[in-house]
Amino acid sequence: MKVFKFGGASVKDAIGVKNILKVLKNEGFENTLIVISAMGKMTNAFEKIVTAYCQKSKDLNQHINYTKNYHLTITTELFNSKKHLIDTEIETLFGHLSGFLITNKSTDYNYIYDQIVGFGELLSTKIISFYLNENNIPNNWIDVRDFIKTDANYRDAKVDWEKTITTIQRLDKNKLFITQGFLGQSSNKNTTTLGREGSDYSAAIFAYCLNAQSLTIWKDVEGVLNADPRYFENTQLLEQISYNEAIEMAFYGASVIHPKTLKPLENKNIPLYVRSFDNLKNVGTTVSKGHYLVPEVSCFILKQQQILVSISAKDFSFMVESNLSDIFKVLHTFKLKVNLIQNSALSFSVCIEDKFNNFTQFLNEISLNYTITYFENVVLYTIRHATENAIKKIEQKGETLLKQSTQGTVQLVIK
Numbered sequence: 043m044k045v046f047k048f049g050g051a052s053v054k055d056a057i058g059v060k061n062i063l064k065v066l067k068n069e070g071f072e073n074t075l076i077v078i079s080a081m082g083k084m085t086n087a088f089e090k091i092v093t094a095y096c097q098k099s100k101d102l103n104q105h106i107n108y109t110k111n112y113h114l115t116i117t118t119e120l121f122n123s124k125k126h127l128i129d130t131e132i133e134t135l136f137g138h139l140s141g142f143l144i145t146n147k148s149t150d151y152n153y154i155y156d157q158i159v160g161f162g163e164l165l166s167t168k169i170i171s172f173y174l175n176e177n178n179i180p181n182n183w184i185d186v187r188d189f190i191k192t193d194a195n196y197r198d199a200k201v202d203w204e205k206t207i208t209t210i211q212r213l214d215k216n217k218l219f220i221t222q223g224f225l226g227q228s229s230n231k232n233t234t235t236l237g238r239e240g241s242d243y244s245a246a247i248f249a250y251c252l253n254a255q256s257l258t259i260w261k262d263v264e265g266v267l268n269a270d271p272r273y274f275e276n277t278q279l280l281e282q283i284s285y286n287e288a289i290e291m292a293f294y295g296a297s298v299i300h301p302k303t304l305k306p307l308e309n310k311n312i313p314l315y316v317r318s319f320d321n322l323k324n325v326g327t328t329v330s331k332g333h334y335l336v337p338e339v340s341c342f343i344l345k346q347q348q349i350l351v352s353i354s355a356k357d358f359s360f361m362v363e364s365n366l367s368d369i370f371k372v373l374h375t376f377k378l379k380v381n382l383i384q385n386s387a388l389s390f391s392v393c394i395e396d397k398f399n400n401f402t403q404f405l406n407e408i409s410l411n412y413t414i415t416y417f418e419n420v421v422l423y424t425i426r427h428a429t430e431n432a433i434k435k436i437e438q439k440g441e442t443l444l445k446q447s448t449q450g451t452v453q454l455v456i457k
């Protein structure tokens with residue numbers, strides 16, 4: 043079986059959905075499972091519904107109407123008849139959403155978040171499944187929550203591999219399936235999500251469990267480039283890279299592939315193709331086994347909205363293991379993601395990401411015992427296969443607050 047994954051950018055409008063038809067006709071669609079994300083920026087739009095709901099804002103209905111109209115605009119363009127079955131499906135899904143909003147008693151933000159944002163993927167896959175069926179690509183829509191089983195760690199759920207493998211292996215491998223990325227289900231039957239941008243990972247989970255021959259993720263870029271083209275000029279395509287190279291790039295923040303995607307593929311030696319949904323003739327990037335698949339150019343990766351925190355003891359004593367252990371405990375408590383650390387005699391610096399808006403609480407707690415200085419909104423650049431020239435290029439971007447170098451990988455925190 044093959045697994046395909048289409049992200050939000052590929053299905054942001056009716057043209058995008060029509061393009062999926064083109065891709066499938068060009069590539070073949072027998073024995074294929076297709077994972078699809080929410081359309082365009084719909085997950086962000088559903089996040090606004092979550093916020094409005096939790097804050098009891100008067101704008102709640104306005105946000106709901108925005109997401110509904112977004113999908114209806116697309117279906118009007120895709121389906122000719124005035125009253126189409128897909129409209130009923132959309133009504134039903136929005137009915138479920140309203141039902142949840144009315145009956146929910148929980149105040150757990152992360153739980154509420156997962157019950158709401160998942161509608162983006164449910165809507166996109168319903169629409170695309172209907173559209174393909176009407177255009178001679180008969181397919182089976184499946185609810186991913188019946189297959190990907192997780193713990194109840196909402197917004198960052200961990201896969202229960204044993205259950206997931208068992209349920210996915212029950213799928214008939216001779217069919218074409220359409221399913222949702224990003225979502226899973228906890229053992230008490232609540233919707234969970236695998237973390238933002240997690241649909242690549244969903245596709246890898248299916249590829250792993252199905253022993254797929256390959257996974258192709260269709261992107262708005264030619265493949266994996268040596269830098270994010272939104273921030274760098276003259277980027278170059280990396281035609282072949284090893285799993286390790288891709289894992290390192292994704293880990294440091296190359297957002298073209300979700301970092302969790304690669305390990306399941308590597309474990310079963312399943313090749314990953316990253317290809318452009320616009321240029322089907324182009325080869326894109328192949329990620330596979332092989333230590334020789336090392337890029338010949340420097341690769342640049344950036345992570346924005348970082349916080350660089352410098353922590354020292356109030357009595358000017360050395361920062362030793364017991365202090366570091368304290369600090370990591372507090373970082374963990376507030377779910378702050380650590381992207382870089384550096385220790386010196388009197389201070390410990392850490393570059394962190396505050397995905398869950400906990401930084402103020404962290405600061406309050408850590409300041410009880412330590413002296414803190416910090417810079418918000420800094421950028422962490424990572425250069426793999428760094429050269430002097432490559433480092434200079436980054437240093438020109440601003441003031442270097444911290445620089446660290448290990449085995450050809452150089453990281454700079456820039457203000």
Ligand code: ADP
Pocket residue numbers: 048049050051052079239260261262263265266267268269270271272295296297298299
């Ligand atoms: P999708 O919605 O399909 O998941 P994403 O927006 O998450 O797509 O990923 C594609 C984007 O990743 C590209 O538009 C590009 O801006 C960004 N990107 C970041 N680093 C790289 C890189 N090294 N190579 C290619 N694209 C990159």
Ligand code: ASP
Pocket residue numbers: 049050079080085086162223224237238239240241242
């Ligand atoms: N729709 C989800 C998000 O925007 C998952 C994904 O696109 O990968 O984060």
Ligand code: MG
Pocket residue numbers: 049239297
């Ligand atoms: Mg993505």
